[in-house]
Amino acid sequence: MSKVTVAVPDIGGAENVDVIEISVAIGDTVTVDQDLIVLETDKASMEVPCPQVGTVVELLVSVGDKINEGDAILVLETAAVESAPAEAPAAPAAIAEPAAAPAAVSAAAASTASQRIELTIPDLGGADEVTLIELCVEPGTEVAAEDSLLVLETDKASMDVPAPEAGKIIEFKVSVDDKVKEGDVYAVMEVAGAAAPASTAVAEPAVSAPVAAVAPVAAPAAPAAEIELALPDLGGADGVTVIELCVAPGTAVSAEDSLIVLETDKASMDVPAPEDGILVGFKVKEGDTVSEGDLYAVFKPAAASDAVAPAPAAPAPVAAAPVAPVAAPAVSPVSENGAVAVEEETVSNDIYAGPSSRRLARQLGVDLTKVKGTGIRGRITKDDIRSYVKNALQRTEQAPAAKAVTGGAGIPAIPAVDFSQFGDIDMVKLSKIKKVTAANMSRAWLNVPHVTQFDEADITDLEAFRKSMKAEAEKAGIKLTPMPFLIKAVAMALRAEPSFNVSLHHDGEHMVHKNYVHIGIACDTPNGLMVPVLRDADKKGIYQIAREANELIKAARDGKLKPRDMQGGCFTISSLGAMGGTAFTPIVNAPEVAILGVSKAQMKPVWNGQEFVPRNMLPLAVSYDHRAINGADCGRFFTTLVAMIADIRRVLL
Numbered sequence: 001m002s003k004v005t006v007a008v009p010d011i012g013g014a015e016n017v018d019v020i021e022i023s024v025a026i027g028d029t030v031t032v033d034q035d036l037i038v039l040e041t042d043k044a045s046m047e048v049p050c051p052q053v054g055t056v057v058e059l060l061v062s063v064g065d066k067i068n069e070g071d072a073i074l075v076l077e078t079a080a081v082e083s084a085p086a087e088a089p090a091a092p093a094a095i096a097e098p099a100a101a102p103a104a105v106s107a108a109a110a111s112t113a114s115q116r117i118e119l120t121i122p123d124l125g126g127a128d129e130v131t132l133i134e135l136c137v138e139p140g141t142e143v144a145a146e147d148s149l150l151v152l153e154t155d156k157a158s159m160d161v162p163a164p165e166a167g168k169i170i171e172f173k174v175s176v177d178d179k180v181k182e183g184d185v186y187a188v189m190e191v192a193g194a195a196a197p198a199s200t201a202v203a204e205p206a207v208s209a210p211v212a213a214v215a216p217v218a219a220p221a222a223p224a225a226e227i228e229l230a231l232p233d234l235g236g237a238d239g240v241t242v243i244e245l246c247v248a249p250g251t252a253v254s255a256e257d258s259l260i261v262l263e264t265d266k267a268s269m270d271v272p273a274p275e276d277g278i279l280v281g282f283k284v285k286e287g288d289t290v291s292e293g294d295l296y297a298v299f300k301p302a303a304a305s306d307a308v309a310p311a312p313a314a315p316a317p318v319a320a321a322p323v324a325p326v327a328a329p330a331v332s333p334v335s336e337n338g339a340v341a342v343e344e345e346t347v348s349n350d351i352y353a354g355p356s357s358r359r360l361a362r363q364l365g366v367d368l369t370k371v372k373g374t375g376i377r378g379r380i381t382k383d384d385i386r387s388y389v390k391n392a393l394q395r396t397e398q399a400p401a402a403k404a405v406t407g408g409a410g411i412p413a414i415p416a417v418d419f420s421q422f423g424d425i426d427m428v429k430l431s432k433i434k435k436v437t438a439a440n441m442s443r444a445w446l447n448v449p450h451v452t453q454f455d456e457a458d459i460t461d462l463e464a465f466r467k468s469m470k471a472e473a474e475k476a477g478i479k480l481t482p483m484p485f486l487i488k489a490v491a492m493a494l495r496a497e498p499s500f501n502v503s504l505h506h507d508g509e510h511m512v513h514k515n516y517v518h519i520g521i522a523c524d525t526p527n528g529l530m531v532p533v534l535r536d537a538d539k540k541g542i543y544q545i546a547r548e549a550n551e552l553i554k555a556a557r558d559g560k561l562k563p564r565d566m567q568g569g570c571f572t573i574s575s576l577g578a579m580g581g582t583a584f585t586p587i588v589n590a591p592e593v594a595i596l597g598v599s600k601a602q603m604k605p606v607w608n609g610q611e612f613v614p615r616n617m618l619p620l621a622v623s624y625d626h627r628a629i630n631g632a633d634c635g636r637f638f639t640t641l642v643a644m645i646a647d648i649r650r651v652l653l
């Protein structure tokens, strides 16, 4: 065992750098390249990797400390036989400057095997130094030829640097936010077979950065004061795609403002305005394929533009009309959902994202102006896009308007309460039926926009008739309560008013009209509320309905209903008449679209046009799903129903 002190490596001359994160704790076993701490200046942050395997035995810095190159960070206990110097300045070697890293282009076979090659930064189109903004893979990753390894960026362009061939990335020699230039070694790669020649190790991006390459050319054909802008050096790339037009025709722009964004499969670049002026119009549109020298816009330099109208006549028929400014992207499938769109906010009109992120966004139909970047300096990463899509999908699933028929509502849960703090309680487990009922009620209540309409039916004559038939019915073994009459009246009212005998199809596109009439009977049972279904009530007589209803109610109370006995209802009747109450608002038993609530009948004085007469009045309530039924439909249905109950002979008509 020996102890090694890990020190701050070369940090590019930066001084008093903040320690913003300690990534390990005392006792941790660490491996080579594992992050130990994170440092940050106002320009960059860097992770300090571990130079060798060991166990952290002492931390010598804390978050908030300011440290410099060579400062001790922590002490490692290693398995090495020979002890390292007490204050070993060994760390720098582990950071960015590997032993014998050649300054120039890649050379084959740097380290262990002859198959290892060093990868160097390719031609940057004349740009001096560019910033490394993303390492696309982890050391140890197997990559295919052309897989992106790095993303580089100037203030005007970003580019992916692809793998020159298939292999395994052994290590990166660079870190995010490093400045790199052509020829810098950035990674060591293990490739199959013999060492690759140096040239194969140099990745050639499809498009080089057009940093100093903007080339407005005076257009001979253009009217005085207007010039046509030509595309700059594209690093030899042909067939580059126009992916964004950044300003609307007629817009005043400043020098260096982005006018269009071009993209190959490996790089994207902004093409900036050459000077202050007015972008008169575009000669290209999004999706066009362009090459160096192509005329892409008509531009009026500020010096020449006194007062140019917002849409001056372009010298050539420019493609101004169909151009959408970048702030109004055409594609946003997520925001097609109204409910979601309301919640969406445009985060930024300046899209700061690399080509691979832009490509992913296009594949997923994501509007990048709405994505918040969490990368360095607010850059949009692929993870940002994925999180955006995930969140959008979750919101869509929760948005009732998005799924008017099948959806739910993301309402906050009722907080948990410990009732025992207020007094003695007993906890009784819910029966399965009660749990199912609770779920069904919540589902119906949250999904169905309910309207409840009230009325009274004069059952004086009905009750007189029922009572006159009771003894006869009893002889036939039938208990004749008001319920069979209500079932028959409802069945015939549904026949007369078929707009109530429907269900919304779950696809949200259709209404299911039913040519059968099955009536659900809400039953209070010892196990909870159950709703057996009496089939074809429109085709049955009162005695048969009464007999079947009694059997179903008994089976419900005895817990003997079969699943089929509870399926297929068109409409439910819930009667609390035997219990009392003047009115209640029943919940629609979805996917049925309406329910009848029956309260306790009472003798009431009713004006017959000449005098008040005592009548037995039955309070009724119809709740209906306002997605499927309009108030006028309910008015018709309810009037028909009340008339049938008041004069039961009407069910024969």
Ligand code: CAO
Residues within 6 Å of the ligand: 480, 481, 482, 483, 484, 521, 522, 523, 524, 525, 529, 553, 574, 575, 576, 577, 578, 586, 587, 598, 599, 600, 601, 602, 618
């Ligand atoms: N007004 C006054 N009296 C009424 C009445 C009314 N609306 N409805 C029934 N009665 C009387 C009956 O006349 C009967 O007495 P008689 O036969 O001697 O005249 C007595 O009350 C008992 O009737 P019942 O309740 O046994 O029979 P029913 O067919 O009317 O009802 C059932 C059966 C299953 C609907 C009922 O027992 C029940 O369980 N209701 C509860 C429904 C429920 O819980 N719904 C959920 C509410 S929230 O949606």
